Amino acid sequence: MEEKVLKFIEEISKLIGSRKVSTDKPTRICYTLTHGPECLLHEDYVEEFLPAVVLRPTSTEDVQEIIKLANKYVIPIIPSGGRTGSYGAEGMRNCAIVDLRNMNKILEFDEKNYRITAEAGILMSELVKFLREKGYMPLDWPASERSATLGARVAINGYNWSENGWGPTEFHVRAIKVVLPNGDVVKLGRGSSRPSKCGIGYNLMSLFFGSKGTLGIITEVTESFIEIPPxxxxxxxxxxxxxxxxxxxxxxxxxxxxxxxxxxxxxxxxxxxxxxxxxxxxxxxxxxxxxxxxxxxxxxxxxxxxxxxxxxxxxxxxxxxxxxxxxxxxxxxxxQLLEDYMGLSSLSKRVKNQGATMRMIFLDPNIPDSNLIAFYMDMQKLFSRLEDENHYPALAQVIKVLESGTPIPGMEGYNKFWIVLLADWEKWDDECRKEFKKFYREYAELVWSHNGSLSTTHGFIPRELEVEFLKRELGEKEYELMKLIKRTLDPNNIMNPKIFF
Structure with missing residues (x-):
């Protein structure tokens, strides 16, 4: 471990308290994984994704101390919620994981104005329970509510169980509190610091939807809710x-x-x-x-x-x-069966009951209504090749198609196309990794040929292909704009620096 990392750990233990700091290897290993498949593409993933330390702040002030000190020593910071996203929350060498799940309080219940504010680490199931007991329900309701956290819903711009009726997470978040990469704290609404829309300022809040911890750490979220329908x-x-x-x-x-x-x-x-x-x-x-x-x-x-x-x-x-x-x-x-393979809390259950060798791979392209049937038919042809030893001789031995495509409504006119592959992790080798990247490239070209986008929610792209595919998806100038925003807010590149760029 680098000397600067040891100094960071020593100082942060004094600033936020040693009970909020974990350096033992078993704890750190738990943060090498999400339920995403990037680990399959690295032979020595434990060493590559092993964080130096896990920090568990209990307040926005703790998060400020962490980020300010990380800037001093230029230590990578990776925020962590429920770890049900398929990409971005894996650790990296010499990084500090900031696990927000101890920040789990409901701070304000504004019944008359249909607003609820809570800390970012609260489980969505706890938020749902609180509201339902009072006769209400959130409009942002993830399928993985037992594992997903409120702040992470913003960080990944989550998919909503009732998206056909109400749209994605960003439609229902009214304000967020964020610790920026320089340690400043800002409260952002839609053109205001209040949980409402205002037409006199930039809608800065939207910048953080889907940012995956690269632009700051979300510590509080205000969402809207409705009465439970009769x-x-x-x-x-x-x-x-x-x-x-x-x-x-x-x-x-x-x-x-x-x-x-x-x-x-x-x-x-x-x-x-x-x-x-x-x-x-x-x-x-x-x-x-x-x-x-x-x-x-x-x-x-x-x-x-x-x-x-x-x-x-x-x-x-x-x-x-x-x-x-x-x-x-x-x-x-x-x-609920799928959640047994998702999130940090399920790790011990998987090891006990199934072992950790079978790995689910989730793909979720966004496909327009007009091309949905043709895309489904073309995907079945691609899956036939995937499981055919003549096309993918190594990969066909270690991967099966579990779910070949379930369309679920996205925003009007588009569909989250849910695909699940099952991989035998223990048998993967370099040839399997090479063939999987070839398969993913073929998959991406098929998505684009049907005027779709690569991912509705989970955001997985093999890291080796990420920059190339982001430029294809966004456009060269648009990608440069992303880089400009990142450099401006995070000049030391400490916030989740392993992704996007």
Missing amino acids: AKTYGSMVFTNIKDAFEAYLDIKRPRYSRLLWRTTVSTERYLKFIAPYIIGKEWPDDCKAVVDYHIFGETQAVKETEEKIINILKSHNGFERPELADVRAYWDVH
């Missing part, structure tokens, strides 16, 4: 033809229904065959190629009328009911 209903229909299912999904996700239809998905055959034994206790029938589900919330009469319309639309696309397969909530509960 009525809700779930339903699904089965399809024998995948194209019919996709066309039905596209028909019901249109903006005219979205204020009540908060969520809809298409679950396809490969995924259904995998989860059926876990969820319904039986094999999935061969004649059922897809399931379209819907979740409707609102006033009682409006929910009833909307469901009637949705059912008629699904039937018009040849959907039919199979009551023994219709428990939509059970299909959604499969996300």
Whole structure:
């Protein structure tokens, strides 16, 4: 460990208290990983991603002390939340991890103005519980609520379970408090420091959505909430033809229904065959190629009328009911299976029950409605090549397609296309790594050919390809603007310096 790192650890222990500082190797190893796949691409990932120290601040003032001292010694700082994002929170040599989960208090509940303010480290499940007990619910509701933290929702610009009705995280955050890379603390709203919109200043808050800890550390977040709707209903229909299912999904996700239809998905055959034994206790029938589900919330009469319309639309696309397969909530509960592979809190459970050798790889391109069906069909061809030893002789031995593409509504006109691959980590070698980067390049070209973007939420790009692909996705001038913002706010390049640039 470098001398300057040892001095940093000694001084920060005095400034914030030694109980908030961990240097033992077992603790540090826990922060080498996220649930993302970057570790698969490094033979000696533990040494490459092993932080020098883990810091657990309990206040914004602690975070200020950490950042000011990090500037003095030029120590890389990597903020950490629930670690359910697929990219960016891995450690690096001689860095300090700043784990915010001890900053988990609800600071203000402004019931009359529908605002709640909490520290960045609070679990979303705790925020949800607090609001539900008072008859309310957040509009930003992640699928991984048991692991995700409030501040990280801003840092990754998270995907919202009810995005079809309410949009992504950034639509519902009203203000944030951030410790900048120079140690200054700023409170940012939309053109104001208050949790409201103001037309006289820059909307500086939006700069931090998706920044992944590269521009500062978010310590407080103010979000809006609503009353829990009085009525809700779930339903699904089965399809024998995948194209019919996709066309039905596209028909019901249109903006005219979205204020009540908060969520809809298409679950396809490969995924259904995998989860059926876990969820319904039986094999999935061969004649059922897809399931379209819907979740409707609102006033009682409006929910009833909307469901009637949705059912008629699904039937018009040849959907039919199979009551023994219709428990939509059970299909959604499969996300709890996925969470066993996500986040720091699940690490011991994985080691105990499954071992750590099977690794899920999540891809989530953003695909326009107009190209969704064609993209799905082309992806199936790519998956066939991926699992074919003639095309990918090494990779085909260690990777399987678990979920070949579940479209979930994004912002109107676009879709988060959810893909899950399962990799046998223990068997990966240099040839597998080489072939995976080749596969990812082929995947990226396919996404771009359908006018899509590489990632809706998780943001994974193999680090070796990141700069090249960011320039392709953003544009050369736009990428240079990103660099200018980074250099201006963080001239010492201490904030999560391993990503983006």
